[in-house]
Amino acid sequence: MTALSIATFVLPWEFSPTVFLTCALTALVYLAGQRALVRRGTAPGIWRALAFFLGLGLMYAMLQTHFDYLAQHMFWIHRLQHLVLHHVAPILLVLAAPAAVMREGIPIGLRTQLRGSLSRLPRLKRVLLLVQHPILAAALFVGLIYFWLTPSIHFTAMLDANRYRVMNWSMALDGILFWWLMLTPRAAQGAAAVGYGTRIVILCIAALLQILIGAYIALHKSELFDVYAICGRAWTLDPLLDQQLGGLLTWIPAAMMSGIGVLIVLRLLLRESARSVPAAALRGVAR
Amino acid sequence: MLAHAQPVHLLVFLIGVLLAGSSVGLTGCAPHEPPYALHDISGLMPQLAFNLTDQDGRVVNARDYRGDVVLLYFGYTHCPDACPTTLAELTQAMRRLGAASSSVRVLFVSVDPQRDTAAVMKSYVGFFGQQFVGLRGDDASLSALAKRYRVAYHREPPEPDGSYAVDHSSAIFIFDRTGRVRLIGGSGNTPEQIAKDLRRLLSESA
Numbered sequence: 001m002t003a004l005s006i007a008t009f010v011l012p013w014e015f016s017p018t019v020f021l022t023c024a025l026t027a028l029v030y031l032a033g034q035r036a037l038v039r040r041g042t043a044p045g046i047w048r049a050l051a052f053f054l055g056l057g058l059m060y061a062m063l064q065t066h067f068d069y070l071a072q073h074m075f076w077i078h079r080l081q082h083l084v085l086h087h088v089a090p091i092l093l094v095l096a097a098p099a100a101v102m103r104e105g106i107p108i109g110l111r112t113q114l115r116g117s118l119s120r121l122p123r124l125k126r127v128l129l130l131v132q133h134p135i136l137a138a139a140l141f142v143g144l145i146y147f148w149l150t151p152s153i154h155f156t157a158m159l160d161a162n163r164y165r166v167m168n169w170s171m172a173l174d175g176i177l178f179w180w181l182m183l184t185p186r187a188a189q190g191a192a193a194v195g196y197g198t199r200i201v202i203l204c205i206a207a208l209l210q211i212l213i214g215a216y217i218a219l220h221k222s223e224l225f226d227v228y229a230i231c232g233r234a235w236t237l238d239p240l241l242d243q244q245l246g247g248l249l250t251w252i253p254a255a256m257m258s259g260i261g262v263l264i265v266l267r268l269l270l271r272e273s274a275r276s277v278p279a280a281a282l283r284g285v286a287r
Numbered sequence: 288m289l290a291h292a293q294p295v296h297l298l299v300f301l302i303g304v305l306l307a308g309s310s311v312g313l314t315g316c317a318p319h320e321p322p323y324a325l326h327d328i329s330g331l332m333p334q335l336a337f338n339l340t341d342q343d344g345r346v347v348n349a350r351d352y353r354g355d356v357v358l359l360y361f362g363y364t365h366c367p368d369a370c371p372t373t374l375a376e377l378t379q380a381m382r383r384l385g386a387a388s389s390s391v392r393v394l395f396v397s398v399d400p401q402r403d404t405a406a407v408m409k410s411y412v413g414f415f416g417q418q419f420v421g422l423r424g425d426d427a428s429l430s431a432l433a434k435r436y437r438v439a440y441h442r443e444p445p446e447p448d449g450s451y452a453v454d455h456s457s458a459i460f461i462f463d464r465t466g467r468v469r470l471i472g473g474s475g476n477t478p479e480q481i482a483k484d485l486r487r488l489l490s491e492s493a
Contacts, residue, residue, distance in 0.1 A: 014434075069439075072437060072439075073439040155326070156328070156331055158437070159328055159331050159332060159437060159471070160328075160331040160332065161437070163331075226473070226475075229457060229473070230456060230457055230458045230471065230473045231436075231437055231438045231439060231456050231458055232361075232438050232439035232440055232454065232455050232456035232457075232458075233439060233454070234439055234441070235441060235454070236441075236443065236454050
């Protein structure tokens with residue numbers, strides 16, 4: 001590949017200052033925090049930093065490289081983009097548990113100021129608690145997939161640059177909210193804590209509903225999303241094959257993410273019960 | 288976590304979400320006017336703007352066509368099927384409009400400017416009618432216009448004889464007399480539907 005073609009692929013198709021600044025600021029704060037923790041000798045394992053940067057890098061690559069052009073002009077690439085924005089990248093970010101590291105990356109003065117202004121916004125906290133109610137969070141997670149895949153809505157989202165941006169932001173942000181609720185240890189969830197059994201039920205229902213819509217799209221005999229034919233595809237591909245591939249991506253890997261989610265929840269459950277059993281046994285002895 | 292929140296609030300919120308979701312698809316439709324036969328995309332795409340060269344070699348931009356209802360279509364003169372079919376259907380739509388079609392411009396933008404010289408474009412659009420304008424430009428101005436209207440085109444690998452096909456969009460973007468985007472049509476629309484919708488746009492003042 002020539003330098004020019006590499007540049008065309010790496011540079012954004014449509015530059016977004018918001019995405020660029022959000023990603024850059026997040027990375028910088030994390031790096032600063034990591035440095036502070038390394039100096040103190042209390043930095044978490046390197047795999048967490050790796051998961052964090054892989055997740056953040058994937059989000060950025062989905063939105064700010066030539067990949068976004070392909071996603072605008074090929075249905076199955078669009079589904080791949082949402083698989084990463086809504087599942088893969090958020091899972092990596094949540095598993096990295098970056099909050100503790102990032103807090104260290106914010107200058108002390110600003111940190112207390114932030115904490116102060118957040119505590120003055122009880123309504124924000126209430127709204128967050130509401131959308132993090134397990135039933136609502138699950139409805140939002142699956143609902144967004146169904147919403148943006150409604151053919152008439154999908155049509156306008158692919159034509160209107162603003163709706164397109166809202167669509168991708170909503171998938172990324174909701175992905176982080178949902179997987180945080182599903183995969184973070186209960187003790188670290190504060191007021192939003194959800195039981196592990198509930199999480200497994202939610203993950204199974206989410207998988208089932210994604211299998212339903214994915215299979216519906218993959219097995220549909222006619223074109224559901226004509227916007228790609230109207231606006232032209234990135235390369236020549238049979239419209240129904242494009243639709244089948246996109247449906248399969250919505251169906252199998254997306255549902256598999258729920259499977260991975262259940263395994264992680266089971267591991268959290270086992271770890272916590274392993275920790276609590278000796279404690280209970282000790283209490284029993286003391287009595 | 289939500290043990291303290293009142294279930295009524297949750298219910299109201301849920302109903303709100305459902306209502307918001309179901310109404311999004313309906314926005315953009317005026318309450319009393321019948322819908323257009325083509326897709327109404329008012330406000331979804333930017334105002335018409337470009338810098339290209341017409342079939343007579345004149346440098347033109349969108350302001351030159353202000354006051355007319357403008358149809359924008361991407362294609363190329365070597366196109367074996369889609370372009371001639373679409374343009375012929377547009378010719379039929381113009382015939383249905385009669386004299387009113389003098390206020391309509393069909394901008395045929397070449398996605399193959401290498402082969403589509405001004406002379407080639409002139410004889411090609413002349414074949415379809417007075418209202419047809421052939422536009423071409425360098426790679427940068429062509430891709431800027433394609434990006435603005437979110438359309439894709441790409442050259443296929445050449446045949447042994449050196450000829451090649453260009454895969455492109457099928458969209459017909461329709462702008463009103465003020466240059467605002469209003470409708471999007473495609474190969475699925477008949478000349479009758481297009482003429483009917485154009486008549487409505489022509490009846491609006493500039």
